[in-house]
Each structure stands twice: as C-alpha cells, then as structure tokens.
Amino acid sequence: MSYLEFGAIPLQVNPDLQEERDQASFHVTELTHIIDGGAEKTQLRKRLEKLIYSDPDFRRFPDVRTFGTKSEFYGASVLKSIKLFQLRKEHQWTDEESDIVHSLVDHGHALGLHHAMFIPALERLATDEQKAKWLTIAKQYKILGTYAQTELGHGTYLQGLETTATYDPGTQEFILNTPTISAMKWWPGSLGKSSNYAIVLATLITRGKRHGMHPFVVQLRSLEDHQPLPGIKVGEIGAKMGTLSTDNGYLILNNIRILRENMLMKNAQVSPDGTFTASAPNQANYATMVLLRVRISEFAYTNISKAVTIGIRYSAVRRQSKLDPEEKEAKILEYQTQQYKLFPGLALAYAILFSTKLLKKKYREAQTEIMKGNLQSLPELHCETSGSKAFCTEHMLKEVEIIRQSCGGHGYLAASGIGMMTSSSAPLVTVEGENTVMYLQVARYLLKRFSNAKSGEQIEGCTSYLSMNHAPYLCPFLSEKDCRNLSSLCDVYRYRAFIVISRVVRTVQTDIKDGLPQHDAFNKNLVHLVRAARAHCYFNVVKDFAEAVKELDASIQICTVLISLCCFFAVHGIVENSGDFLQTQTIGVEQLKWLKNLQTSLLAEIRPNAVALVDAFDYHDITLTSALGSYDGNAYERLYQSTEKDSMNSQEVHSSYHTYLKPFIQEMNKAKL
Ligand SMILES: CCCCCCCCCCCCCCCC(=O)SCCNC(=O)CCNC(=O)[C@H](O)C(C)(C)COP(=O)(O)OP(=O)(O)OC[C@H]1O[C@@H](n2cnc3c(N)ncnc32)[C@H](O)[C@@H]1OP(=O)(O)O
Numbered sequence: 122m123s124y125l126e127f128g129a130i131p132l133q134v135n136p137d138l139q140e141e142r143d144q145a146s147f148h149v150t151e152l153t154h155i156i157d158g159g160a161e162k163t164q165l166r167k168r169l170e171k172l173i174y175s176d177p178d179f180r181r182f183p184d185v186r187t188f189g190t191k192s193e194f195y196g197a198s199v200l201k202s203i204k205l206f207q208l209r210k211e212h213q214w215t216d217e218e219s220d221i222v223h224s225l226v227d228h229g230h231a232l233g234l235h236h237a238m239f240i241p242a243l244e245r246l247a248t249d250e251q252k253a254k255w256l257t258i259a260k261q262y263k264i265l266g267t268y269a270q271t272e273l274g275h276g277t278y279l280q281g282l283e284t285t286a287t288y289d290p291g292t293q294e295f296i297l298n299t300p301t302i303s304a305m306k307w308w309p310g311s312l313g314k315s316s317n318y319a320i321v322l323a324t325l326i327t328r329g330k331r332h333g334m335h336p337f338v339v340q341l342r343s344l345e346d347h348q349p350l351p352g353i354k355v356g357e358i359g360a361k362m363g364t365l366s367t368d369n370g371y372l373i374l375n376n377i378r379i380l381r382e383n384m385l386m387k388n389a390q391v392s393p394d395g396t397f398t399a400s401a402p403n404q405a406n407y408a409t410m411v412l413l414r415v416r417i418s419e420f421a422y423t424n425i426s427k428a429v430t431i432g433i434r435y436s437a438v439r440r441q442s443k444l445d446p447e448e449k450e451a452k453i454l455e456y457q458t459q460q461y462k463l464f465p466g467l468a469l470a471y472a473i474l475f476s477t478k479l480l481k482k483k484y485r486e487a488q489t490e491i492m493k494g495n496l497q498s499l500p501e502l503h504c505e506t507s508g509s510k511a512f513c514t515e516h517m518l519k520e521v522e523i524i525r526q527s528c529g530g531h532g533y534l535a536a537s538g539i540g541m542m543t544s545s546s547a548p549l550v551t552v553e554g555e556n557t558v559m560y561l562q563v564a565r566y567l568l569k570r571f572s573n574a575k576s577g578e579q580i581e582g583c584t585s586y587l588s589m590n591h592a593p594y595l596c597p598f599l600s601e602k603d604c605r606n607l608s609s610l611c612d613v614y615r616y617r618a619f620i621v622i623s624r625v626v627r628t629v630q631t632d633i634k635d636g637l638p639q640h641d642a643f644n645k646n647l648v649h650l651v652r653a654a655r656a657h658c659y660f661n662v663v664k665d666f667a668e669a670v671k672e673l674d675a676s677i678q679i680c681t682v683l684i685s686l687c688c689f690f691a692v693h694g695i696v697e698n699s700g701d702f703l704q705t706q707t708i709g710v711e712q713l714k715w716l717k718n719l720q721t722s723l724l725a726e727i728r729p730n731a732v733a734l735v736d737a738f739d740y741h742d743i744t745l746t747s748a749l750g751s752y753d754g755n756a757y758e759r760l761y762q763s764t765e766k767d768s769m770n771s772q773e774v775h776s777s778y779h780t781y782l783k784p785f786i787q788e789m790n791k792a793k794l
C-alpha cells in the first residue's frame with residue numbers, strides 16, 4: 122500500500138474486533154433494549170439519532186470542539202442550542218425525548234441551563250399564576266434563562282449567600298444588590314453571554330429581617346439588543362479546564378428593582394405590606410438542585426459508558442508485545458492488567474445504569490407527592506440523591522482517568538475522545554453540591570436514622586438496615602464459591618456499612634459525652650463520617666445492581682453475563698476497600714484471599730463478552746467522537762485521518778516560519794560561515 126492511501130478507512134470492520142463480536146455469548150440487541158428500557162425506546166433513540174445526525178451542523182460540532190478557538194467554539198455552541206430549541210419546538214419533544222437528544226449531541230451547549238435548571242426551577246418554585254406568566258414564555262423561548270446561585274465567596278454554604286433582595290413596601294418592589302466583591306454571582310452556566318434572564322438566589326430582607334435564600338426572576342439583558350440592563354454587570358469568568366461550550370459567568374447587581382411578583386412564591390410569600398410567611402421549610406427552595414443531582418448521576422453513566430466503549434474496543438484492536446513468543450503480538454485486551462484497568466469501569470457503568478434507573482423512579486414518585494405539598498419523603502430523597510451524585514461522579518471520574526491511561530499515548534490525543542471526557546467529567550464532582558459536602562449530608566441523615574432505630578423506630582427506605590435486629594454477624598463466605606453469591610455479597614456490604622456507621626456514631630457520642638461541643642465532635646470525626654456515607658452508598662449501589670439483575674426478564678445468556686459483572690463489581694469493591702472490610706471483621710484474611718482469586722477469575726470470565734457488553738450501549742460513532750473507539754475498530758486510519766482536520770496541517774509551511782524561524786535559521790547559518 123502506498124502511504125497516500127494510509128488515511129482511507131477500510132470498508133470492513135477490523136477483523137480483531139469482528140473476532141470479539143463473533144465470540145459473544147448473548148445477543149447484543151437484547152441487552153441494548155434492556156439498557157434503553159425496551160425495544161420501543163431503542164427505536165425512539167435511533168429515530169432521534171437519525172434526525173439529529175442528518176444535520177451537517179451536528180456532525181460538525183465535534184471538529185469545532187477539537188480544533189476551534191474558545192470564541193469559535195462558543196459560537197458553534199450557541200448554534201447548537203438554537204438548533205436544539207427549534208427541533209424541540211418543531212417536534213414537540215417530551216422531556217424524555219429531549220434528554221435522549223442531549224445525551225447524543227455532546228452534553229454541553231451554550232443555553233443548556235435553560236432546560237436543565239431555569240425551567241425546572243420555575244416548575245418547582247413558582248406559584249400557578251407565576252408559572253402561567255414565566256413558564257409559558259420560557260417554554261416558547263421568548264426569554265432565555267439560567268440559575269444564578271453560587272457566588273464568588275460561597276457555593277456550598279447557601280445560608281452564607283450575600284446577594285440581597287430587600288423589599289420596599291412603598292413601591293412593592295424588591296431591590297437586588299451585590300454588596301461586596303464576594304457577593305457577585307460567579308460560575309452559573311449560560312450566564313456570561315447567553316441568557317437574558319436568570320433566577321437569582323438571594324437573601325430575602327423584609328421589614329428589616331433576613332429570611333434566608335429565596336428565588337427571584339431577574340431580567341439581565343435587553344430583549345432588543347442583548348445589552349445588559351442598567352445596573353447590571355455581567356460577563357465570562359475566564360478559561361476553564363473543560364466544559365468549553367458553556368459560558369460560565371459573573372453577575373453584579375446594583376440596585377436592581379423588580380416587581381414583588383418576581384419572587385417565586387410557591388414555598389414562601391411576601392405580602393404587599395412586606396409580611397413574610399413560609400408555607401414550606403426553606404430547604405424546599407433547594408428542589409432544583411435535587412433534580413439536577415439525579416441528572417448528574419445519569420450523566421455519570423453516559424460518561425463512563427462512553428469511555429469504556431472506547432477503551433475496550435481500542436484494546437481489542439491494539440496489539441503490543443507477545444504473550445506467547447511463538448504467536449503474533451497479543452491484543453492488549455489479553456493482558457490481565459489491562460482487563461483490571463477496564464473491567465471495573467465496565468462494571469461501574471452497568472451498576473450506575475441500574476442504580477440510577479431506580480433513583481429516577483423514586484425521584485418521580487417523591488416529586489409527585491412534593492408537588493402536591495406532601496414533603497414527607499424529602500429528607501430521604503435528599504439523602505439518596507446527594508449520595509448517588511457523590512458516589513457515581515466520584516467513581517466515574519476515577520475510572521475514566523484509568524481508562525484514558527489504558528489507551529496509552531493515543532489516549533492523550535484529543536482525537537481519542539477520551540481526554541475531553543476526563544475534563545468534562547472533572548467538574549461533576551464539584552457542581553451541584555461538592556462531593557464531600559454531599560457525603561456529609563448523607564452522614565447527617567444516617568446518624569439521625571441510626572438514633573431513630575436505636576430508640577425502637579422501624580426504619581423504612583434506604584436506611585432500613587439500620588433497624589435490623591442484628592444477630593451476631595457470621596461471614597457468609599465459607600468457601601471461594603460462596604463469594605459468588607450476590608445476596609451474600611450484599612450482606613457483607615450491608616454489615617460493613619452498619620458497623621462503620623455504628624462506630625462513628627459511638628465515637629461522636631463519646632466525644633460529646635467527654636465535653637466536646639457537638640460541632641467540634643463532628644469536625645473531629647468528619648473523615649469517618651464521610652467513610653460511613655461512602656459505605657452506605659456503596660451498599661446501596663451493589664444492592665440496586667444485584668436486585669436489578671435478579672429481577673431481569675432476559676435470556677439466560679444475558680443474565681449469566683450480568684451476574685458475573687455484578688459479582689465482579691461487588692468483589693472488586695471489597696478488594697479495593699479491603700482495609701475497611703477487614704477492620705470491621707465483615708471478612709477475614711482467608712476470605713480476602715478467596716475474593717482476590719475470584720476477582721481475577723472473573724476478569725477471565727468477562728473477557729470474551731467485553732466488546733459485546735460495550736456494543737450494547739450502542740453509541741453512534743458521532744456520539745463517541747473517538748478515532749480509537751469507533752464501531753469498525755479502524756483506529757489507526759481514523760487517527761491519521763483526524764490530522765487532516767488540524768488547521769496546523771492546512772499549510773506545509775507555517776506562517777511562523779517566515780516570521781521567526783527563517784530569520785533565525787538564516788542568522789545561525791550566517792554565523793557558521
Ligand atoms: C443540558 C442537560 C444536561 C443534563 C445532564 C447534566 C449535565 C451536567 C453538566 C454540568 C451542569 C452543571 C450545572 C451545575 C449547576 C450548579 O452547580 S447550581 C449550584 C449548586 N449548588 C449546590 O449544590 C449547593 C450545595 N449546598 C447545599 O445544597 C446546602 O447548602 C447544604 C450543603 C446541603 C447545606 O444545607 P443547609 O440548609 O444550609 O444546612 P444544613 O444544616 O446542612 O441542612 C438543614 C436541613 O436541610 C436538609 N437539607 C439540605 N439540603 C436539602 C435538600 N436539597 N432537600 C431537602 N432537605 C435538605 C438537611 O438534611 C437538614 O435537615 P435536618 O438535619 O435539619 O433535618
């Protein structure tokens with residue numbers, strides 16, 4: 122073959138990848154249907170895929186992402202928003218359809234916060250009359266909004282927000298102000314350049330009294346020429362590690378007057394004379410964050426499943442070194458260490474998938490009650506969503522980075538698609554509640570439930586195991602074979618969580634008894650409290666995965682593969698955290714030895730189906746945007762082809778040669794003479 126033909130993509134699938142597909146023990150399409158939630162959902166996704174990817178602009182976005190300047194990238198991202206909004210309107214997409222499309226077109230776009238937070242906030246925090254006014258025009262895209270809560274000085278501690286909304290009964294208006302530099306809004310997505318409205322979260326002051334954080338609808342920019350309105354200073358906060366398609370912004374408000382009706386009053390009201398009344402606890406105003414924590418958990422699935430698709434397909438076509446000196450070089454997927462890098466991410470993707478399906482269901486049920494004014498399920502929902510968001514994003518980020526490393530040098534290329542995934546995954550551990558803080562919210566709930574259980578209350582829900590009548594614990598693993606039993610594995614996780622939680626409760630109580638104030642006793646044990654929350658979340662994810670697999674209505678072949686994967690997920694988690702399991706005596710040294718053996722046996726067991734398990738995620742090549750992970754496995758040709766799109770290659774000799782290099786070379790050559 123001449124080098125001129127190197128960039129031509131072969132028409133056939135790479136035989137190494139085809140070989141993997143041929144040896145799968147199950148039908149990939151059947152598993153795809155399970156992942157999508159049914160054959161009709163797969164059809165729906167495919168229909169939307171076809172619609173979106175028939176538009177050349179949507180196919181072009183990945184190239185802009187890789188090779189454009191920040192400003193070009195932002196411009197393309199605005200176009201992406203507009204196209205999505207037009208399509209959504211034209212096709213009357215439901216929220217579900219819209220979510221599918223978002224997962225197809227790369228997560229970010231300039232006005233992403235309009236549907237992700239602005240509209241959900243109006244739906245959750247506005248009264249019916251306010252919805253009639255604001256929601257209608259927001260849905261018609263007559264106004265474009267964002268959610269401006271975080272300030273330069275405070276993101277986590279919402280009670281510390283300094284932006285003020287002071288009620289003036291004389292004019293029946295609120296006056297919004299940014300009283301200090303740390304009070305300026307800082308970070309909100311779509312704020313810098315895109316939105317003309319925002320829901321601004323500010324401390325409400327009426328009749329001289331502060332009433333905590335409340336939501337206010339504020340117009341930021343003119344609907345005529347997009348100029349910021351008088352008294353408003355708004356702009357971009359600067360270059361970031363990733364999430365380039367979103368214009369995260371700052372906002373300074375100087376005596377901005379808004380109508381009394383612009384305070385979203387579902388949960389608290391200010392009457393014309395300035396009387397404050399609350400019809401729900403202040404935390405009801407956190408509802409938009411609760412929703413986004415569910416969405417971000419789902420997004421963790423999207424990222425890890427895409428990353429592992431790239432990693433596994435590439436590992437099936439990349440050959441390096443010899444396993445058997447007599448044979449040709451081995452696929453890197455053959456190396457046990459490579460499987461050890463990739464399969465935890467594979468198992469995690471399925472674990473998050475099943476666990477978030479359940480979380481979403483619980484969220485929907487709880488939200489229906491909450492909208493009717495029944496807030497009983499809110500504390501449990503807050504615990505579950507905070508824990509899920511923290512667990513899923515923490516583990517996803519860790520595994521995405523390991524998968525990037527598993528692709529060797531090429532994983533570091535933008536064309537691999539995986540480096541971008543690391544940078545877009547990174548903020549997810551911080552946004553919508555920083556993970557440590559979220560785990561501490563879970564711990565707070567666990568402590569409460571633990572003491573409720575101690576006082577004899579029958580606990581329901583995700584902490585029900587705290588009120589189990591704990592007979593003396595006996596490790597269920599009496600042989601290596603026992604370690605495969607999913608309900609025994611769940612038991613081990615459950616007891617580990619129970620013991621870690623009860624120990625930290627005891628330590629905190631002892632510290633308080635010994636005279637430490639409660640806040641000091643907490644701070645002295647924060648690391649252990651986070652450990653307890655992690656143990657609780659791990660147990661719940663293992664349990665959700667195991668139950669989903671147990672209840673699966675699928676072929677025996679699929680059940681067998683998913684049981685192995687679930688078993689691997691649980692076993693791997695114990696081995697990785699063995700210190701904790703040994704210390705809580707939920708397993709002994711002998712059991713750890715069995716579990717380690719089982720862990721490596723499972724690598725070999727999963728190996729033949731690895732490619733089929735990622736094929737089942739069914740990512741379109743455009744969605745993946747990866748030269749390494751495309752369906753046909755022609756990685757080298759695609760890598761070489763990707764160089765054509767690099768503007769540096771548009772001229773043989775770069776202009777800098779004429780400006781700098783040529784005079785330098787000439788100078789050096791003159792000097793030699
Ligand atoms: C386009 C489509 C894409 C979709 C796919 C996504 C893609 C993704 C891309 C990235 C997109 C990024 C978009 C980021 C967008 C932001 O990042 S928006 C800003 C998010 N900001 C945060 O999350 C702030 C985090 N902080 C907090 O939530 C709260 O301050 C804290 C930490 C929970 C503390 O709450 P607090 O009320 O100040 O104090 P605390 O004493 O801890 O709690 C009081 C009580 O309220 C309860 N409580 C606290 N929070 C809640 C709650 N939420 N609910 C119920 N009860 C609660 C507590 O449990 C406690 O109860 P009790 O123990 O008293 O019974």
Ligand SMILES: Cc1cc2nc3c(=O)[nH]c(=O)nc-3n(C[C@H](O)[C@H](O)[C@H](O)COP(=O)(O)OP(=O)(O)OC[C@H]3O[C@@H](n4cnc5c(N)ncnc54)[C@H](O)[C@@H]3O)c2cc1C
Pocket residue numbers: 234268269270271274275276277278307308309310364369548551552553554555557558561
């Ligand atoms: C890409 C991106 C997009 C964003 N989009 C938006 C948006 O659209 N709208 C919006 O309003 N905001 C947005 N944010 C802001 C985001 O919500 C906050 O950054 C996040 O809530 C964390 O708050 P913080 O930055 O104040 O971190 P901090 O709270 O300052 O955290 C710093 C460290 O302090 C620790 N810490 C803080 N408090 C405690 C505590 N009580 N106990 C123990 N440790 C603690 C944390 O664990 C962390 O290690 C965005 C941020 C990013 C990065």
